[in-house]
Amino acid sequence: MIRNPYTDMEDPPRIDALAIAAHPDDVEQTCGGTMIKLAEMGYRTGVLDLTAGDMGTRGTPELRLEESDKAAGVMRCKFRGNMRMPDARLENSLAGRVSIAAEIRRLQPRLVILPYWEARHPDHYTACALGYEGSFLAGLAKLDKYTPAHRPRKVIYASQYASVEPTFVVDITSQFERRMEALFCYESQYGNQKKGVGLFPSPGEVRERLETVARFYGQKIGVKYGEAYVVKETMAVDDVMSLGVRSF
Numbered sequence: 001m002i003r004n005p006y007t008d009m010e011d012p013p014r015i016d017a018l019a020i021a022a023h024p025d026d027v028e029q030t031c032g033g034t035m036i037k038l039a040e041m042g043y044r045t046g047v048l049d050l051t052a053g054d055m056g057t058r059g060t061p062e063l064r065l066e067e068s069d070k071a072a073g074v075m076r077c078k079f080r081g082n083m084r085m086p087d088a089r090l091e092n093s094l095a096g097r098v099s100i101a102a103e104i105r106r107l108q109p110r111l112v113i114l115p116y117w118e119a120r121h122p123d124h125y126t127a128c129a130l131g132y133e134g135s136f137l138a139g140l141a142k143l144d145k146y147t148p149a150h151r152p153r154k155v156i157y158a159s160q161y162a163s164v165e166p167t168f169v170v171d172i173t174s175q176f177e178r179r180m181e182a183l184f185c186y187e188s189q190y191g192n193q194k195k196g197v198g199l200f201p202s203p204g205e206v207r208e209r210l211e212t213v214a215r216f217y218g219q220k221i222g223v224k225y226g227e228a229y230v231v232k233e234t235m236a237v238d239d240v241m242s243l244g245v246r247s248f
């Protein structure tokens with residue numbers, strides 16, 4: 001477990017919202033705008049990456065960790081950790097679930113953001129299962145007797161790249177530029193360089209792709225940029241007169 005020396009200043013660094021993802025730049029592409037927005041609202045946010053991208057064509061794991069620390073600062077996170085699980089061959093193992101549960105007990109998030117449960121990259125759907133099952137295990141008192149049980153109140157799934165209708169969309173119009181800035185902290189992945197040319201899109205192309213996706217979801221709620229989420233539970237409404245998003 002590698003911890004960010006800049007953001008992990010307190011022990012325990014209790015946080016309100018924790019995003020769990022497979023690779024160091026996943027959060028920046030799927031739910032980073034929401035993380036920034038939550039931090040701006042005064043919530044304490046954190047990111048737990050499961051791998052350091054050690055199978056990546058470009059860069060080294062050490063470099064990815066350095067870049068992810070920088071990106072965490074840009075996203076105003078209070079915590080960023082990396083579990084150093086094996087990249088591109090992530091497994092939903094008991095050891096993996098228990099170590100995620102231990103982090104959840106330590107950080108005590110009320111909200112957990114996971115990748116959507118279906119994806120092209122096996123690490124993404126495996127990270128979803130690990131995050132969900134780790135969150136469940138964290139609530140079992142007998143898991144270990146030294147740390148108090150804690151189960152997040154809510155799990156939401158970042159569905160930006162899944163072909164599903166979102167349950168809700170978060171307006172990230174004011175956070176979009178900062179999210180791009182966080183993503184481009186990964187210079188080893190998105191900088192203009194020779195290694196991997198042809199395999200990797202240029203920075204301009206990356207920006208255009210992310211902008212297109214964010215605009216697509218933004219227009220669904222009548223704003224410029226949005227981030228899409230799915231929840232498994234039914235959403236409750238108290239005042240139907242105040243429902244958001246116009247019909248006409």
Ligand SMILES: [Zn+2]
Nearest residue numbers: 022023026124
């Ligand atoms: Zn990924």
